[in-house]
Amino acid sequence: MIQIAVVSGKGGTGKTILTASLATLLSQEKVLIDADVDAANLALLLSPTDRKTQEFKGMDGAVIDTSVCIGCGICREACVYDAIRKAGDIYEIVPYRCEGCGTCTIVCPEDAVSMAPRITGMIHYADTSAGPLLYGSLTPGSGNSGLLVHRLRQEAGLLHPDVPLVLIDGPPGIGCPLISTITGIQIAILVTEPSTSAQSDLQRLITLCRSFHVRMFLVINRADVNQNITEDILRVAAENEIPVFGMIPFDRTVLRATRQGVPVTRMAGAASEAIRQITQNLSQELDLL
Amino acid sequence: MIVCIPSRGLTVDSQMDDRFGRAPYFAFFDTDTDSVRVEPNPHAGGSGGVGPMAVQFLVKNNVQILIAPRLGGNADEALKAASIRVIMQNPDVTVQTAYNTWKANPENAS
Amino acid sequence: MQIVIASGKGGTGKTTVTSNLGYVLSQTRTITLADCDVEEPNLGIFFPCIPKTHPVHVIIPAVNESKCTYCGACSEFCRFGALTVLKDRVLFFPQLCHSCGGCFRVCSYDALEKTPAYVGEILTCHVSDSLTLVSGKLKEGDVRTTAVIRRVREMTRNDPLVLLDSPPGTACSFIETVDDVSLCVLVTEPTPFGLHDLSVAVNVLDVLNIPAAVVINRSEGSDEPIEEYCTGRGLPVLMKIPLDFPLLKAQNNSDIISRIDPAWFHRFKELGEKILAYAGGFS
Numbered sequence: 001m002i003q004i005a006v007v008s009g010k011g012g013t014g015k016t017i018l019t020a021s022l023a024t025l026l027s028q029e030k031v032l033i034d035a036d037v038d039a040a041n042l043a044l045l046l047s048p049t050d051r052k053t054q055e056f057k058g059m060d061g062a063v064i065d066t067s068v069c070i071g072c073g074i075c076r077e078a079c080v081y082d083a084i085r086k087a088g089d090i091y092e093i094v095p096y097r098c099e100g101c102g103t104c105t106i107v108c109p110e111d112a113v114s115m116a117p118r119i120t121g122m123i124h125y126a127d128t129s130a131g132p133l134l135y136g137s138l139t140p141g142s143g144n145s146g147l148l149v150h151r152l153r154q155e156a157g158l159l160h161p162d163v164p165l166v167l168i169d170g171p172p173g174i175g176c177p178l179i180s181t182i183t184g185i186q187i188a189i190l191v192t193e194p195s196t197s198a199q200s201d202l203q204r205l206i207t208l209c210r211s212f213h214v215r216m217f218l219v220i221n222r223a224d225v226n227q228n229i230t231e232d233i234l235r236v237a238a239e240n241e242i243p244v245f246g247m248i249p250f251d252r253t254v255l256r257a258t259r260q261g262v263p264v265t266r267m268a269g270a271a272s273e274a275i276r277q278i279t280q281n282l283s284q285e286l287d288l289l
Numbered sequence: 290m291i292v293c294i295p296s297r298g299l300t301v302d303s304q305m306d307d308r309f310g311r312a313p314y315f316a317f318f319d320t321d322t323d324s325v326r327v328e329p330n331p332h333a334g335g336s337g338g339v340g341p342m343a344v345q346f347l348v349k350n351n352v353q354i355l356i357a358p359r360l361g362g363n364a365d366e367a368l369k370a371a372s373i374r375v376i377m378q379n380p381d382v383t384v385q386t387a388y389n390t391w392k393a394n395p396e397n398a399s
Numbered sequence: 400m401q402i403v404i405a406s407g408k409g410g411t412g413k414t415t416v417t418s419n420l421g422y423v424l425s426q427t428r429t430i431t432l433a434d435c436d437v438e439e440p441n442l443g444i445f446f447p448c449i450p451k452t453h454p455v456h457v458i459i460p461a462v463n464e465s466k467c468t469y470c471g472a473c474s475e476f477c478r479f480g481a482l483t484v485l486k487d488r489v490l491f492f493p494q495l496c497h498s499c500g501g502c503f504r505v506c507s508y509d510a511l512e513k514t515p516a517y518v519g520e521i522l523t524c525h526v527s528d529s530l531t532l533v534s535g536k537l538k539e540g541d542v543r544t545t546a547v548i549r550r551v552r553e554m555t556r557n558d559p560l561v562l563l564d565s566p567p568g569t570a571c572s573f574i575e576t577v578d579d580v581s582l583c584v585l586v587t588e589p590t591p592f593g594l595h596d597l598s599v600a601v602n603v604l605d606v607l608n609i610p611a612a613v614v615i616n617r618s619e620g621s622d623e624p625i626e627e628y629c630t631g632r633g634l635p636v637l638m639k640i641p642l643d644f645p646l647l648k649a650q651n652n653s654d655i656i657s658r659i660d661p662a663w664f665h666r667f668k669e670l671g672e673k674i675l676a677y678a679g680g681f682s
Contacts, residue, residue, distance in 0.1 A: 008440055080500055341481075
C-alpha cells in the first residue's frame, strides 16, 4: 500500500484543490483521507455521500465529583495547564484546557477527581466517485487533532486493507497533526506558493519530512504571481534534490470551480492543464515503485 | 524463549499487523512447545507514546524476540534498551507463517 | 486589551490584516503584535529588525539511577507513554512528555529531577517607539506548540494593546491563543471552504464565550452566503477586502500596503477603529 500526503506548511496554498484533482484523475483504486481535521474541506469538492459517523474519543479528561469535593484547591495548584477553576465553594474542570495527565487525581485528598473518556470529535465515513473518503471533525473546544489523524489513517487501513493507494489531504503547520500525517508514508507532495511566508514555511517542512524519511516532490501554486520568489524556491528544491512535479499558474477558474464545489480539473484552463501534467508525473513515479 | 508477533486478529491465521505499538493483538509463541497465546494490546487505542508502552507490555510477557515489519523511533529505542531482538518481516503473511518462516531459519531470517 | 486575528482556514489573509493593522494602529498608539502562529511565524518578515531571543523551556524529568528502584510507578502514571521502566533502567521520551509534573509526585524515592528542556524561542523586538513585535517559534520537529504560545501570551499579558496573530485551525493552539481575549476577528474568504471553516471557528469561540467579528478577504462582490451566515449568527462584518492585485503583490513581497498606499492606510485605519470600539464594548 502506497501512502501519499499533500502537505504545505503554510495554509491556503492549494493543498485541498490539488488533492481533490489528484483523487479524481489518478486511475488507481484508492482511499482518501482528509487529515486537516481542524478544517476538513476535501469533502466540499468531492460531493460525497455520507455513510456513517462515529464518535471519536480522545484522551480521558479529568472530572470532579461535586458531591465529594471539599474546595481545598490543591488540584488547582497542581494543574500546570490552568484547567481547574473555582465554581462557588468548590472547583471544576475547564474541559478545553485539560490535557488529561491525571495529576489532579493523585493530589486530591478526598478522591474527588477521576478520569473519564470524553468525546472530542467525530469520524465521518463517506463515498465519493473517486473512492471512499474518511474525514474528521472536532467537537468545538477540543484539541487532540494529531490523535484523530492517526485514527483516520488506522480506520482507512482496517476498512480497506487491500486498496493500493492512500491519498491524504494534509494539515497545515509542522506540529503534531502533520507528524501524525507523515509518519510511515512514502511520498509527500509539498504545495507552496511564491510568497516570502510560504517560502520560510517550506524550509521548515523540508527539514521535517527529511527526518521522517519521506520522499518529497514539489508543486508551486500561483507560480507566476512572483517570478523572483518562484526562482528562489526552485533553487531550494534543487539544493535539496527535491524533484518539481509542476507549477500551477494563477487562474481565476480555480476560484470559480471551488465556489461551485468541484475540482478545478473539471473545467478547462491553465491551472487545470498544469494539474493534469502534475498527475501524470506522479503516476510515473508510482509506476516505478 | 518467547517470540512476539503483532497481529490483526485473535487467531494465528490472522494477518500480521504492519504496525507495532498500535497493533490490536500480540501473538506470543513459546519456542520450546510451539504453543501460542494471543492477547489484545492494551495500549492499541492510546493517544500517544504507544510504542514504548507496547515494549513495556512485551517485557512483562518475557518476550526475547519480536517479529515486526516496521518500528517507530521510540519503540526501536525501547526495544534495544530492553534487549529484545527485532526480526524484520514483511507483513503480508499470516502470523503463523511469519513464525514458521523465522523458526525454519532463526539466524538468517530477514 | 487583547485582540486575536484568526481564520480557521489557513491562507485567508490573516497575516495581511494583522501586519496592516499593526502598522496603522502604531501611528497613533502603543501596540504589541504577538505572533502565536509558532509553527510558522511570519509577522517578523513584515517588520524586519534585530530581535532579542528568549529560549522557552519546559520541565521534564531526569532519572537519578542511584535512587531509582525501578518500581514502575512513574511509568504507570504517565498517560502519555513518556516513561518506560525496564528491569534495570528507565527510558524517557522527551517528545512524548507533556510536562504535567505528575511523575515527580508519584515517585516515592525522589529519583526524578526537574530538568529544563528547550522547545523553542521567543523573539522580541522594538520595531518602532510605538510598535513591539513578539514572535514565538517552535523548534522544528517539536510538538509542544502550546508551551511556546503560552509563553508569548505571558510575555504580552500586561501590554496595553495586543494584536495576536493566531495559528490556523481551531484545536489546541487556537484555543491557547484566544482564551480570555476581548475579541476574535475572523478573516475569511467567500468560498465554501472559507464559510465552512468560519463556522467551525465561530462554534469554538461560542464554547469559550469570546465575542467574534468577521473580515471578508478577496471579496468579489458576491459574498451572500457568508453575509447570510454572519447575519444569522449576529456577527458584524467589519470590512471587505477586495481581490486586489497590488495588495497581493505587496503581501507576497513582504511589504505592508498601508505603508505605501494612503488609500489602504485609510481603510485599515477605519478597520482598526471599528475593532477597538467593538472590543471595548465587551470589556
